[in-house]
Amino acid sequence: MSLRIVLLGAPGAGKGTQAKRIAAKYDIPHISTGDIFRKHLKEGTELGKQVQQYLDSGGLVPDDLTCAIVADRIAEPDCANGYILDGFPRSQTQAERLQEILNERGEAIDIAIDIEVPDEEIIERLSARRSCGTCGEVYNLKFDPPKGDGKTCEKTDCPGELIQRTDDKPETIRQRLNVYHETTKPVRSFYESLGLLKTVSGADSTPDDVYKAIEAILDGVRTA
Numbered sequence: 001m002s003l004r005i006v007l008l009g010a011p012g013a014g015k016g017t018q019a020k021r022i023a024a025k026y027d028i029p030h031i032s033t034g035d036i037f038r039k040h041l042k043e044g045t046e047l048g049k050q051v052q053q054y055l056d057s058g059g060l061v062p063d064d065l066t067c068a069i070v071a072d073r074i075a076e077p078d079c080a081n082g083y084i085l086d087g088f089p090r091s092q093t094q095a096e097r098l099q100e101i102l103n104e105r106g107e108a109i110d111i112a113i114d115i116e117v118p119d120e121e122i123i124e125r126l127s128a129r130r131s132c133g134t135c136g137e138v139y140n141l142k143f144d145p146p147k148g149d150g151k152t153c154e155k156t157d158c159p160g161e162l163i164q165r166t167d168d169k170p171e172t173i174r175q176r177l178n179v180y181h182e183t184t185k186p187v188r189s190f191y192e193s194l195g196l197l198k199t200v201s202g203a204d205s206t207p208d209d210v211y212k213a214i215e216a217i218l219d220g221v222r223t224a
Helices: 015-026 033-043 046-056 063-074 092-105 119-127 170-193 207-223
Strands: 003-009 030-032 082-086 111-116 129-132 138-140 197-201
Touching (some): 015 082, 030 063, 046 063, 063 092, 111 207, 119 129
Parallel strands (some): 003 111
């Protein structure tokens, strides 16, 4: 049985971690729009060139182009038995367009899972992140603190100092969360109206706890 999954959740909710585990267990590709963009940019495809134009001008990649890139990806042979979409759709327009694309193929999303984490907990998680200014290694002062003085990278032969990126400062995180809530609430409502939305609490939970809850939902979908 195929399994086509949309994974929703705010920045810092743990979507990437869960998506990789789901992909490994159910043997389906983990599809991230960011990864797709980077692949097309690296290969210099026609779609990649269009994306580059928007990036160079500082603009957002429009919905039509994003949807075209996702449609191209899910048409590849490894998606025949399903996939997990991470970071897409980000808006109701994208969700509706995805629905149209799948309808044309006689396919459908099986489940949309939203990992819910309170904003304050996300701010606490992300603001604890530190990155090596030299090699880019990422640490978390709360969950994965660096050894030693906590101020320098612990990778061998890397004397880099740990810094807090602008994206990980509380005021920036709050703004990112505001944008997320504005654009994603309609996506949640869209899948809820189709009877496809399931919510998993990620509050005060370990990644293993969240995964077990998701796994129970997916196993239920496969046996329904």
